[in-house]
Amino acid sequence: MDTKGIDQMLSVLRATAAQASGRTAEAPATEGSSDFAKILENSIAQVNQTQQQAEDMAAKFAAGDSTANLHEVMISLQKANLSFQEMVQVRNKLVTAYNDVMNMSV
Template sequence: MESKGIDQMLSMLRASSAAAGGRVAEGQNTPAGGTDFAQVLQASIAQVSQTQQQAETMAANFAAGNSTENLHEVMIALQKANISFQEMIQVRNKLVSAYHDVMNMQI
């Protein structure tokens, strides 16, 4: 179960990295003009949201006493959600910084 999620996350990171570099990731079709930044950003935000929802569900199930959830799996899921959220915040900070740099440029 965990390796599927990790493989999916690695696949998404590779696709995002390829999109950022202007390359086409394996098995992806891109428009003739290149990659759409808004779609990449939206997909990344959706992935972070899904990771957080999954971690919250696992934590709620564990707190309710469901025997299907192990403490270490819940803690790992919560840490993954936290790390992905922190990464998203750093990307946002870089985007805001770049926006301010562009807006402060003299023409």
């Protein structure tokens, strides 16, 4: 799995947290970096693509395609499941961070 997008997202979150607490932080923008929404969108698209590939492999196996191996289908399905669970955990952390920021007294 490509971790570059996750690393960029974490740097944006750290910089935002530093700004919210009144500290100065390193600029999260690095050469070739994207905005937070674009990183999140790309991550969701990658999870979706992984799930679609797993479903296609499972459908081919169920249809009796001789090129689809059971172990490859199972591995693909597990990768899709793990990537989806990871995305849910990131979403949960984002919601928690949002709630924390919204509950801050000004």
